Amino acid sequence: MTDDDEPYLSDLLGKQLMGATLSQAGPGGSPSCLVLHTEGQGPVSLQPHGATLSLTAAVLPADGTPAAEDGRDNAMARFTGSPIRSVREIRHRHDGVDRVAGLTFHFPGGNVRVLALDGALVLAHDQHLGPVEAHLYEDVTLARVVRTCLASPSQWDAWTTEGQYLYFRYRHGEGTVEQHPSADTDTWDGEESRLWTLWEDGTDDGEIALPDFLALAGLRLAPDAEVSVLSSWQGREVKVGWPTPDA
Structure with a gap:
């Protein structure tokens, strides 16, 4: 995949996760994006745009090195070396509004949710996110x-x-x-x-x-x-x- 190609969720299925990098902290102290590196696939970037989560081809520096980690726990990196079984949408339903708020990545050993909540990137592994959980939904x-x-x-x-x-x-x-x-x-x-x-x-x-x-x-x-x-x-x-x- 080149920088001009638009990645699809299906492009990630069955691919082995080779690494996951959280960028340096963005506004409010939250990480600004998550870059996934998979076997045989160009890097993809997940980042919040308002209340939605975007999936784009990641643009790395000329030397090919990923952006610096922000130093916090990276739930996705725990599954490095595992194949991605599925990627499914997480919807947020509240006050008559239904929108895609994030994605759940399924691995043989567990799941990771990547969400855009209040403009911030949130990663959760086996973690309850508090009151917002009542509004999150997966069609499974x-x-x-x-x-x-x-x-x-x-x-x-x-x-x-x-x-x-x-x-x-x-x-x-x-x-x-x-x-x-x-x-x-x-x-x-x-x-x-x-x-x-x-x-x-x-x-x-x-x-x-x-x-x-x-x-x-x-x-x-x-x-x-x-x-x-x-x-x-x-x-x-x-x-x-x-x-x-x-x-």
Whole structure:
């Protein structure tokens, strides 16, 4: 990626985090930006612009060295050497306003949230941020899941409690979660489609149980979620119990 390329969240998926640098403190004492270095990818910068978080190609000094650290604890740097499984939006909902406030980065060993709060860059790892938590939301709870392939590869159609359609697939040890406008594949080529999650488990397997897939993908079922299997030879869905290794 060159400095002129616009990075996408999907560009980071599956990449190993090689380093994460917090810049020197900005206004109010908060770090001004976070630069991520990933394997095979140019550096990207995350920085607050008012109430939103921007993702841009990072411009490094001519000698290629990163900006100086600001000396504080860097939650992202704890995951150096780990692959990025997913990057998902964090929304802030309050007083009728719904906006993207940040991103959650998922690694095999945990998560890091990067947020723009009151114009400041905030990093949180296994940390409650106080009263603002009541207004932060991630669309990761599933209301309905339908298994669409009973053999290899393991595949499901899923819908979140917010109505977002997701396509799950697991083949040759690789799991993916894709976001699309609907289950109709004719709608899958637009700007509303993107890769949510990507991981490899080091096997060549083509089958995985739904509970294991969800755990690796960082997703969860709603308490009243409907889980079913599409029986193609009968042309109908069959509801199943939860949990079940065949779901």
